[in-house]
Amino acid sequence: MNPKLREKTRESLCAVLPITLIVLAISVMIVPMELGPVALFLVGAAMLVVGMGLFQLGAEMAMTPLGEGVGAQLERTRSVVPVLLIAFAMGALITIAEPDLQVLSEQVPAIPNRVLIFSVAAGVGVFLALAVLRILKRWPLPQMLMALYGAMIVLSFLVPKSFLAVAFDAGGVTTGPITVPFIMALGVGLASGRSDRNAASDSFGLIALSSVGPVLAVMLLGCFFRPQDAQSGSASMQQVLTTRDVAQAFVSGLPQFAKEVMLSLLPIAAMFAAFQLLTHRYSRRQRLRVLIGFGYTCLGLVLFLCGVNVGFGPVGTLLGRSLAQEPTRWLLVPLGMLIGFFIVKAEPAIQVLNHQIQSVTNGAVSARAMNLCLSVGVCISVGLAMLRLILHIPIAAILIPGYLIALALSRLVPPLFVGIAFDSGGVASGPMTTAFLLPLSIGACETLGGNVMTEAFGVVALVALTPIVAVQLMGLLYQVRLERRLRHARALVRPGMDVRDVIVELEEEAA
Amino acid sequence: MSGNVSEKRRVSIRLLMLTVAPRLAEKASALMERAGAPVRMQLAGRGTASREMMDMLGLDSGEKTLLLTVLHKHAADALLVRLRRGLKLGTANSGVACTIALSGGSARLVSLAQEMGSAQETGRKVMMEYGVSLVIAIVNQGFSEEVMAAARPAGATGGTVISGRRAGGEETLQLWGFGVQQEREAVLILCRTEEKAAIMEAVRAACGLESEAKGVLLSLPVDSVAGLELG
Numbered sequence: 001m002n003p004k005l006r007e008k009t010r011e012s013l014c015a016v017l018p019i020t021l022i023v024l025a026i027s028v029m030i031v032p033m034e035l036g037p038v039a040l041f042l043v044g045a046a047m048l049v050v051g052m053g054l055f056q057l058g059a060e061m062a063m064t065p066l067g068e069g070v071g072a073q074l075e076r077t078r079s080v081v082p083v084l085l086i087a088f089a090m091g092a093l094i095t096i097a098e099p100d101l102q103v104l105s106e107q108v109p110a111i112p113n114r115v116l117i118f119s120v121a122a123g124v125g126v127f128l129a130l131a132v133l134r135i136l137k138r139w140p141l142p143q144m145l146m147a148l149y150g151a152m153i154v155l156s157f158l159v160p161k162s163f164l165a166v167a168f169d170a171g172g173v174t175t176g177p178i179t180v181p182f183i184m185a186l187g188v189g190l191a192s193g194r195s196d197r198n199a200a201s202d203s204f205g206l207i208a209l210s211s212v213g214p215v216l217a218v219m220l221l222g223c224f225f226r227p228q229d230a231q232s233g234s235a236s237m238q239q240v241l242t243t244r245d246v247a248q249a250f251v252s253g254l255p256q257f258a259k260e261v262m263l264s265l266l267p268i269a270a271m272f273a274a275f276q277l278l279t280h281r282y283s284r285r286q287r288l289r290v291l292i293g294f295g296y297t298c299l300g301l302v303l304f305l306c307g308v309n310v311g312f313g314p315v316g317t318l319l320g321r322s323l324a325q326e327p328t329r330w331l332l333v334p335l336g337m338l339i340g341f342f343i344v345k346a347e348p349a350i351q352v353l354n355h356q357i358q359s360v361t362n363g364a365v366s367a368r369a370m371n372l373c374l375s376v377g378v379c380i381s382v383g384l385a386m387l388r389l390i391l392h393i394p395i396a397a398i399l400i401p402g403y404l405i406a407l408a409l410s411r412l413v414p415p416l417f418v419g420i421a422f423d424s425g426g427v428a429s430g431p432m433t434t435a436f437l438l439p440l441s442i443g444a445c446e447t448l449g450g451n452v453m454t455e456a457f458g459v460v461a462l463v464a465l466t467p468i469v470a471v472q473l474m475g476l477l478y479q480v481r482l483e484r485r486l487r488h489a490r491a492l493v494r495p496g497m498d499v500r501d502v503i504v505e506l507e508e509e510a511a
Numbered sequence: 512m513s514g515n516v517s518e519k520r521r522v523s524i525r526l527l528m529l530t531v532a533p534r535l536a537e538k539a540s541a542l543m544e545r546a547g548a549p550v551r552m553q554l555a556g557r558g559t560a561s562r563e564m565m566d567m568l569g570l571d572s573g574e575k576t577l578l579l580t581v582l583h584k585h586a587a588d589a590l591l592v593r594l595r596r597g598l599k600l601g602t603a604n605s606g607v608a609c610t611i612a613l614s615g616g617s618a619r620l621v622s623l624a625q626e627m628g629s630a631q632e633t634g635r636k637v638m639m640e641y642g643v644s645l646v647i648a649i650v651n652q653g654f655s656e657e658v659m660a661a662a663r664p665a666g667a668t669g670g671t672v673i674s675g676r677r678a679g680g681e682e683t684l685q686l687w688g689f690g691v692q693q694e695r696e697a698v699l700i701l702c703r704t705e706e707k708a709a710i711m712e713a714v715r716a717a718c719g720l721e722s723e724a725k726g727v728l729l730s731l732p733v734d735s736v737a738g739l740e741l742g
Contacts, residue, residue: 004573007534060573072694192676192694283653292568358533359555359574366537492549492623502518502618509523509584 011351012052018342020045023315026335031322036240037314043246044311047303052348054300055177059352062293063181066272069281071189074132083136084129090271091128091210094182095121097264099257099305100173100434111225119221123213124174128183131209135190141205142410142418148212149403155219156396162454163222165395168461171215172429175207177301178264180349180427183207184356203360204419211426211464240314249310257305261298269294304348308435316436320443324389332386332444340382340463341375343437347430350374357420365420369474374428377470381462382437388455389444395458402465409472417475425468429460437463523584524613524624525734527591528577530556530671530699531606535598536576539606542597546590548580549623559659559670559698575606575671581613581620583628584734591737600738607738609645609701611731641741642704643733648714652694654724659698661717666706668741673697701739704732 023041027033070090077083095101101120105113127148134144156164175183183206191203240246272290276282282290323332344350354367384398410418437459445456527548531539536553543551554577582590587610599605616624646667648658655672662670675695702710711728718724 192674281653283656285656286653489549500618503615504618504621505519505615506524506613506621507519507521508612509521 008053008057009049011056012049015052015345015351016045016048019339019346022338022342023319026319027315030328030331030335031319033315033318036245037318039243039246040240040249040311041315042311043250044307047250047307047311048346051300051303051305051307052346052351054296055304055348056300056351058293058296058298058300059181060293060355062272062290062297063178063268063352064185064356065282065286065290066268066275067182067185067187068189068192069279070271070275071186072192073189073275073279073281074186075136075190075192080133080136084133087129087132088125090125090186091213092121092125093267093271094179094264095124095174095214097267098174098176098179099260099264100176100431102260111221116218116221119217120170120174120214123215123217124210125213127213128206128210131206132186132190134205134209135187135202138202141202141208141415141422145205145208145410145418145422146407148209148216149407152212152215152219153400153403155216155223156400159219159222161394161396162451163219165454165458165461167215167218167222168395168399168464169457169459170218171211171213172426172460172464173434174214175211175349175426175429176264177304177348177430178268178297179210180207180430181352181356182268183210184353184423188356188360200360201414201416201419204357204416204423206423207426208419208422250306253306253310254302257309258302261301261305265294265298301348305431305435308431312432312436313439316439317443320440320445321447324444324447329390329448332390333383336386336440337379337383339440340437341379343382343432344374344378344428344463344467345371347428347432349427349430350424353424353427361416365417365474365478370420370424370471373470373474374424374467377467378428378463380470381466382459384466385437385441385459385462386444388458389441389448389450392450392455395454395461399458399461399465402462402469406465406468406472409469409476413472413475414479417472417478421468421471421475424471425464428467429463433460433463518618520621522621522625524616524621525582525584525587525610526613527580527582527587527608527610529579529594529606529608530575530577531598531600532604533574533576535606536578539576539578539594539598542593543578543580543590546582546586546593547627548582548586548590549620549627550581552579553577554579554673556671556673556699559655559672577671577673581616581624582610583624584610586624586628588735591735595737598738601740605738607701607736609643609736609739610734611645612734643736643739643741644702644704644707645731645733646700646702646707646710646714646728647730648698648700648718648726648728650696650698650718650724650726652696654718654726655696655698657724658714658718658726659700661713662698662700662710665710665713666741667700667702667710670698670700673699701733701736703741 020042024038027038074083074086096117101117105111105116133139134141156167159167187203187206191199240249272294276287320332323329323335350371351367354370357365357370358367387393388395388398406421410421413421438456441459442452442456445452450456527543529539529543540551540553556575556577557573558575591608591610594600594608600607646662648662650658652674655670659667659670673696675697677695700710707730711730714726715728718726720727
């Protein structure tokens with residue numbers, strides 16, 4: 001078998017299999033389920049494996065070279081204004097097309113859909129432009145994050161309580177699987193031609209800043225419209241009995257997801273065409289590769305989204321509903337943590353992020369370390385989310401201290417890790433979270449008799465928060481290890497060895 | 512310490528350069544550490560596509576990791592053998608390693624390498640029935656495929672690309688307060704010494720300074736290799 005194909009297959013199996021097996025085990029041992037939803041789930045898992053592999057391959061071939069190219073070119077543009085305009089337009093266009101945003105807008109009926117979508121898109125645009133400006137002007141990232149996240153926390157006190165969870169969720173939701181690889185690569189491209197020491201750490205932080213935009217935008221809207229209550233798109237469950245029902249569920253889902261994915265890839269494809277016409281950066285061979293990559297991305301995402309929404313969503317809801325019943329209620333927390341630990345690996349953008357980090361840091365931050373860190377982070381966040389459902393803790397009571405800790409840590413950790421940490425927060429909450437964890441907590445919340453809008457929502461925000469803390473803690477650990485390494489290296493020097501710092505000219509020994 | 516004058520020493524120090532698939536990088540690094548390599552440096556590179564069709568479909572093995580270390584000749588040769596065995600160098604999609612003679616270095620580095628090397632027994636030299644050279648072509652961003660396309664008919668079997676940028680020089684654009692440099696790519700090709708001249712000439716003709724690639728070429732003598740499959 002082709003080694004690349006084998007590697008990708010192994011990667012996507014490693015991402016999808018654990019969560020599949022865990023959910024199956026839970027359904028056998030704790031929450032017996034009808035075979036219908038389980039059949040949907042298994043077919044969904046198979047689609048996830050294929051979709052994930054294709055998506056990774058496509059992102060690598062299309063999104064990464066395109067983002068890097070645009071970034072490298074932007075850096076060479078001589079004046080600030082066009083750069084900011086381009087960054088704004090890119091951020092806004094990508095966001096308008098993001099399928100998750102459409103879903104979010106349905107959930108907040110008090111605000112007209114268009115108003116919500118356009119203001120979130122403008123939010124991402126403005127903040128992406130700001131993030132690009134930051135790299136170009138070399139403003140330090142920790143201070144900027146401090147100011148913006150600080151503003152976000154202050155504003156959160158002015159927003160109607162019922163609205164807070166949705167506002168924070170918006171930040172995690174808008175940076176989806178199409179946006180992430182592109183924006184990440186844009187950062188790498190922006191820093192690629194630089195000759196100063198901060199180039200590597202400056203390639204991160206774009207996603208971190210871009211996900212503040214939507215949160216602020218939705219909060220501001222909340223202040224204006226004063227929505228009394230928001231509504232959850234309650235999961236309607238079809239009866240699935242026969243194999244034909246299973247096939248039908250997926251087949252009827254496919255066109256809708258195909259349309260969504262095409263719509264969201266369109267602006268990026270158009271950007272590629274315009275960019276190539278203007279700069280002639282890519283050779284014939286590279287152009288073809290990018291086009292084939294777009295094909296892979298598109299097909300992969302359609303399969304992935306269809307699999308997760310049709311196959312995983314209903315099982316999530318069922319699982320939440322039955323676990324929340326009396327005898328097993330407290331099992332929600334440990335089982336949620338177990339699911340959280342393994343689910344983050346199945347987020348499509350996570351692997352792209354980890355690879356990018358590994359290559360930018362030349363392996364200093366390995367994909368394995370990142371995976372572990374994110375798993376621990378999301379494990380804790382799902383645990384907290386479930387605890388919150390049972391004890392009815394308001395979201396602000398967790399989010400605000402959480403962000404304060406994250407900001408405090410950013411003063412202590414090497415800047416590279418600050419950028420990576422805040423980026424991974426936005427990346428960790430993708431379609432897997434919205435299509436599986438959210439239904440799970442909505443299901444649990446309904447059974448526990450809580451308010452879906454204030455309690456079930458917010459799980460996305462939590463998933464976006466804990467990786468920030470976890471990755472920064474890894475940064476601290478890294479620093480300690482580095483110092484130990486240096487001590488070890490010094491210990492190699494034995495007494496009596498020539499330790500003067502002089503240059504030695506070497507001659508070959510006689511053979 | 513005043514008046515540091517450089518000194519001469521009669522000792523054979525080697526730069527060992529290993530190019531492997533990233534999945535093997537950690538194991539390779541551990542093998543190097545066990546061999547007592549005092550400093551190791553890691554670089555990210557990518558392999559050059561061997562088959563156009565597979566490359567188009569994105570199925571060609573892309574990323575490579577370069578590991579560099581400095582060792583005494585004896586230790587370097589022993590490490591080559593261990594790397595070849597441990598990483599199965601020479602099999603498909605594993606990697607290749609070579610050593611290059613160094614002509615100078617910081618005293619501390621040389622002393623460390625010397626100390627480690629003296630512990631090795633001699634005479635474990637990797638046998639090579641032909642001389643090997645390392646050809647390096649430095650071209651503008653995006654031209655590495657053209658370099659390989661020109662080098663292949665002249666006898667090159669594969670290469671590794673490292674992305675970089677031009678440093679210094681007057682063409683530096685001082686934008687935004689920091690230097691923005693032109694992106695460049697270095698293509699490293701291991702080949703038989705007897706084919707070296709032909710390969711360099713072929714690449715110069717296709718991607719030389721007169722061409723859009725603005726390529727410059729150089730070559731280094733290679734002391735020993737492991738995992739190189741030359742027809």
